Amino acid sequence: MSLVIAFIGRSGAVMAGDMREIAFQGDDSCIEELERELYGGSIASDAALAERAAEIGVTIHVRDDKVKVASQQDGVLVGEVTETEGASVRCRRLYATRGSYVIAEIVDSRMEVTKRGRASNFVVLGNDTTKRIANQCIQEAWDGGTLQDAMRLIMLTMQIAASVTASVSRTFVLVHTDQAVDLTHATGQGLC
Structure with a gap:
């Protein structure tokens, strides 16, 4: 697991994910x-x-070219973190669009939606350390703002995480959308 972070706002959604796989x-x-x-x-x-x-x-x-965040068609952003334990693969996937998000867990090809949410939220997927770093950045620097402010905070968080843990790459993918999509049927899309 590494770090995927998103902001789901009323005017759009933005998501970033590092590219490290070890x-x-x-x-x-x-x-x-x-x-x-x-x-x-x-x-x-x-x-x-x-x-x-x-x-x-x-x-x-170590490779720093694994795509964990992608902009899917029709305005749905998809990000995921994967954990391998023996032959079992567990994947947590985040779907985000303007105004709403869904988190799903995929274990051995079985998908289950574990959470649904609405705007204005930051959502963080990763290991305990990366989640702690991201949550600390958000608590210290977020006092509301625009989608652009959230984007800057996400980029700063990715840079800070990469500087304090080797589990996160210094490179990351950043995507955004201003479209609102019904996520009921979007949960079939993914990267795993």
């Missing part, structure tokens, strides 16, 4: 230890991640 190889208990440290926020840089992985004998493959 694959681990090695002893399962060592991988679990490394993931716990990484997603718990104790590994801040790529160099520290590589050093810690080497210390405990885990091979890592």
